[in-house]
Amino acid sequence: MERRLRFISFVVALVFAGLLLKLFFLQIVKGPYYRELAEKRSLRVISLPAPRGNIYDRRGLLLAGNTPSFALFVDPRLVRGEKGDAVLRRLAEMLGEDFPSLKQRYLIARRKSVADQVLLVEDLDRDVVAQIEARRYFLPGVEIKVEPRRFYPLGEAAFHLVGYVSRINAKELKRLGSQGFGPDDFLGRSGLEAQFEELLRGKKGRKLVEVDALGRVRKVVAEEPPQIGKSILLTIDSIFEKAAYDLMESRSGAIVLLDPRDGRLLAFMSAPGIDPHQFLKGFSFEEWKKVINDVKHPLLNKAVLAYHPGSTFKLVTAMAALEKGVISPAKEIFCPGFYRLGRRIFRCWRSWGHGKVDLIKAIEVSCDTYFYQVGELVGIDTLSKFARACGFGRPTGLGFPGEKAGLVPDRAWKLKVFKVPWQKGETLNVAIGQGALTVTPLQLAKFLAAVVNGGQLHTPWYVYQVFDPYGEILEEFGPRPEGSLPARRRTLRLLRKGLVAAVNGKEGTGRAAKLEKILVGGKTGTAQVVGMKKRVKSEKLPYLKRDHAWFMAYAPATKPEIVMVVFVEHGGHGGSAAAPLAGKFLKMYFEGKWPSS
Incomplete structure (x- = not known):
């Protein structure tokens, strides 16, 4: 009996020794690594979009400018599985969409995205923004960003002169990523917007923020504001x-x-x-087909x-x-x-x-x-x-x-x-x-x-x-x-x-x-x-x-x-x-x- 008790005591001591050794390894040897990892998970660098420069006619009238716009982004790391579906259902309700179509759009966007966050909806209505912000606690992984959105007062009348911008795609990002372009950036595609891309494009800012487990910003640690691009005055009337x-x-x-x-x-x-x-x-498929087939x-x-x-x-x-x-x-x-x-x-x-x-x-x-x-x-x-x-x-x-x-x-x-x-x-x-x-x-x-x-x-x-x-x-x-x-x-x-x-x-x-x-x-x-x-x-x-x-x-x-x-x-x-x-x-x-x- 005594031998048996000694054996059990030895086993227990061995287990405790192993646990103590593991604890020592985790806290002392790997402690700095995990502390750094924890800090990285609680701190996030947010890119701040830079407004493009304006384009004016000879009278000083605006041909291309910027207006504030709200865009809805989703973090796929937090929006997944059944809990993710619950978030998307709530969003669908507030956006006035049916859940299946919103989820399908989300899955397509997630597959195409090269960023940590997926752009789900652009140019959100202010009332919808207010609804989403009021229920942020129930929408983990959802973030609304304010972006400068291009505005063209003359519309189609100056389309070929001024041109247009659109978001950078994955192929372009591979080529231009080293030049400071990010997945949410816009590029001038035609006209003056393309010809003077380097002049009009501003310099992005950065914001270091502290986030909670749901990805919500709790504190701004540091911020470098964006720089607006240069503006152009034309001879055009x-x-x-x-x-x-x-x-x-x-x-x-x-x-x-x-x-x-x-x-x-x-x-x-x-x-x-x-x-x-x-x-x-x-453009929808039908809209784009109509454009390219127009005689x-x-x-x-x-x-x-x-x-x-x-x-x-x-x-x-x-x-x-x-x-x-x-x-x-x-x-x-x-x-x-x-x-x-x-x-x-x-x-x-x-x-x-x-x-x-x-x-x-x-x-x-x-x-x-x-x-x-x-x-x-x-x-x-x-x-x-x-x-x-x-x-x-x-x-x-x-x-x-x-x-x-x-x-x-x-x-x-x-x-x-x-x-x-x-x-x-x-x-x-x-x-x-x-x-x-x-x-x-x-x-x-x-x-x-x-x-x-x-x-x-x-x-x-x-x-x-x-x-x-x-x-x-x-x-x-x-x-x-x-x-x-x-x-x-x-x-x-x-x-x-x-x-x-x-x-x-x-x-x-x-x-x-x-x-x-x-x-x-x-x-x-x-x-x-x-x-x-x-x-x-x-x-x-x-x-x-x-x-x-x-x-x-x-x-x-x-x-x-x-x-x-x-x-x-x-x-x-x-x-x-x-x-x-x-x-x-x-x-x-x-x-x-x-x-x-």
Whole structure:
């Protein structure tokens, strides 16, 4: 019996010794480790979003700013299992949603999320926020954060100019994480928001907080406030931008306005647009499908895309001919309604012809036959050289995202791309702005500005100042002259005389832009989209086969202060589709009477 008691005592002593040894190991050896771990679990670093800088028009009116917004985040470590479902049920009730759909959304968001917390709902209503905050004790793992949310006062009217922002995705985070980006950050996706991302983006702050077991903040230990991004003052006028957009109504196209004296942009509009706030809310599958299948391509900025310029390019053909001396302004060419080159017949837009026309008359009535013959005399080598010297075939220098260079075709290009030599008939097509030649509305505005200001080419610009949150100017910008047109003053005067005749002459193709008290100069353009064996009225063709309509204008013709290019995609004829829009805008501009909107 005594031996048995000794054995039991020995076993008990051994167990206690083991426990004491374990306790010693946990408290003394591993104590610092577990204390540090406990501290880490009770302290959390919260990233504080930095508001982006604002974008203002030349009047100081807001084009892009920030407004406070509430976002609901969920911590998957605390919201899981049956208890997690209970939390989601309470949330569904307060959000006015059914539990299954909310849970499904949560599971999808959790799977996609690369952060510790999952973003569940953005832009919460203030009443819902109050309900959630009042019941926070019953919602462990749920947190509401106040975020600066982008706000665009002009909405879709300035969509292509200003652009939009959206949250960074997992793929981008891997690439940009080392640059300080986090999973909840926003990126500029298009327009000015993308072009000036580094300027507009602020520097995030940090807050060290103490949290309880339910993840609720109990105390702020330390805080480093965020720094607001830099703001931009533009040369753009939001009144012009909105008026231009409204003029387009349901049409697709672009309107570019600039000051010919220094190249500053006054309006830079493409239609149709999309409400940029929709990118913050997100699109449903059906909504996005509708956007990308829209034949008017609301995602594309037509102001910087390249199209056949049609008869607006005849000014370049005339310039090259005058400078090379292949024609004189007074030389008349007979137009019977067509021009024969070998076996091919090139038709004038007026089938019965224009009769005898000189240079000024040819510009006024936009006679194709005249410019076919002049183009043949000039030749593609000279014509392409002049086109490039006028700024075509390369980006304008504005630096706008997605800007196209356009194409000035020549012999070398044809041989390289198609492996066949250039044909004379192709020169005739280029001479009237057809064939492989393409230009952007912005390029055309830049060119016309130089024609009417005496020959000085300016790189278009739209950023006037960059300043910090306190209003201190950090950078200031101005005109960027880049050379001259390859033309004498006499040549430019003749071109301007033709432009005035095109709007004010009895047979001018741009008569729809004529004003009573202000002398306007301009040129129409009708660019064929598909070849037709016989002439068919544009409105009788399917939308995507209709001609593009152009009109470029300047005013006052005596002392130009504004240049305007109107492009209507698949709009039909320049004289009937684009010129009237220019006339309406210029009337508002000089009368100072704008729509109340």
